[in-house]
Amino acid sequence: MGALMAFSAIVPVSHAYAEMLDVEKDELKFGFIKLTDMAPLAIAYEMGFFEDEGLFVTLEPQANWKVLLDRVITGELDGAHMLAGQPLAATIGFGTKAHIVTPFSMDLNGNGITVSNEIWEMMKKNVPMEDGKPVHPIKADALKPVVDQFKSEGKPFNMGMVFPVSTHNYELRYWLASGGIHPGFYSKDDVSGQIQADALLSVTPPPQMPATLEAGTIYGYCVGEPWNQQAVFKGIGVPVITDYEIWKNNPEKVFGLTKEFTEEYPNTTLALTKALIRAAKWLDENDNANRPEAVEILSRSEYVGADEEVIANSMTGTFEYEKGDKRDVPDFNVFYRYYATYPYYSDAVWYLTQMRRWGQITEQKDDAWYDEVAKSVYRPDIYLKAAEMLVEEGNADKADFPWDTDGYREPTPAADIIDGVPYDGKKPNAYIDSLTIGLKTGQVVEGNSVK
Structure with missing residues (x-):
């Protein structure tokens, strides 16, 4: 509440916010990775939402997620499109230590898991079919059975994900x-994430996923768009599931x-949050x-730089799995x-x-720790202040925002998750213990074993 009161002191709640905020810094540089879900940044820029808030923004693509995070920490970038795990990992000191926060969630869903044509042919015989199409x-x-076969032949089953603390990895x-x-597990001494692994996961930058798959270095990957649809268009792989179907x-x-x-x-933080909310809307x-227009904007080389047709394949309400199987x-x-x-x-x-x-996270943490870390990184107080201003200005509807939430979603029911295990954010340890594979209460990884 302290932060919310601080913002209230700057912009009184009763004020009708017709004029621009008195921003402390008006020239900003934001980073992003070439993925469809950087769209709110591109749209806030192209539609003039940043300028409406008195902000003059430069958007700059970054080589990879580590470079992006490092440049935010050093101040070379004022902010960035980030993996949700990055602010959390940085704040708790997994990898580079720095207190990163977020007042704005950029999107839901948007990822897929793709396998090579060879692996798909091997998998397909295990997939239920209906009217000639996979269920x-x-x-x-x-x-x-495919991974088991590779293991029995002494061959590693390699897969790609974009970063150790990425949604894609998880x-x-x-x-x-x-x-x-x-x-596979991580440990204090081994951050490969491959301890006891049946499938060996390693990092590949998103735009390089299709080429790495085609080269046979990996047999599958999890990535955001347009790099699953790119595999379909190039005829080198088959997306088998979206994250919408996983959770x-x-x-x-x-x-x-x-x-x-x-x-x-x-x-300035309030102003940029307002612009991003308007872009998402x-x-x-x-x-x-507006998606066709967004697709054209994202296809430009300064943003995602993939063909319009490829981006549109997942951005306009459809997703293509096996070539010709568009749903x-x-x-x-x-x-x-x-x-x-x-x-x-x-x-x-x-x-x-x-x-x-x-x-x-190598050691057991109590439920209160999870709550405390979440509240130190995620900043709905800033978000709701920005939302309140947009409603006052007539740029958003009051019904668009969850004013009365305590910051926790309703528990996700079993039916909405691929393994049928429900998720309640207020009971993290009970949730972890309910998952079949993975560390349980009190367990640690030492060497190559769990104790």
Whole structure:
């Protein structure tokens, strides 16, 4: 509440916010990775939402997630499109230590898992069919006999994900584990994440995923768009499942800033959050009517730089699995509806549970610790202040925001998750213990064993 009161002192709640905020810093540089879900940044820029707030923004693509995070920490970037795990990992000191916060969640869903044509042919015989087409969702149970065969022949089963604290790493691990395939542990001394692994996961930058698959270096990967659809268009792989099917309306990227930035430039933080909320609204409004225009913008070389047709394949309400098997997935990319932009504590807690499950958080933590970390990184107080201003200005509807939430979503029911295990963000340890594969209460990884 202290932070919310500080913002209230700058911008009185009773004030009708017709004029621009008195921003402390008006020239800003934001970083991003070339993925479809950087869209709120591109749209806020192209539609003039940043300028409406008195902000003059430069958007700059970054080489990879580590470079992006490092440049936010050093101040070379004022903020960035980030993996949701990055602010959390940095704040708790897994990898580079720095207090990063987020006042804005960028999207829900948007990822997929793709396998090579060779692996798909081997998997396919284990997949139920209906009218000549695979029954979705395709579970990792269909992949397990393939991985077992590789193991029996002494061949490593290599898969790619984009970063150790990425949603993609956790989603790929979640899907594999739900089918009885162990994705490996991390430990204090071994951060490869491959201890006891049946499938060996390693980092590949998103735009390089298709080429790495085609070269045979990896047999499958988990990545955001357009790099699953690119595999379909190039004829080199088959997306077998989306993250919407792994966990319906799961949280994805966030917009990350250093805590110091938000404290030094509180009005600037509010202004940029307002612009991003407006961009997200534009992306989803009128049943996605603006998506074709968004696709054209994202296809430009300064943003994602993939063909319009490839981006449109997942951005306009469909998703293509096997070549020619295009299905309706209207919520594959969600930017605004379902309170997508609100930074829920329960989303943060889920990421932390997966870090603990696989040993990135090496020791047992009590439930209060998860809550405390979530609240130090996710900043709904800033978000709601920005939302309140947008409503006052007539740029958003009051009904678009969860004013009365305690910051936790309702528990996710079993039916909405691939392994049928429900998730309650207020009971992280009970949740971790309910998952079949992974560390349990009190367990640690020492050497190559769990104790």
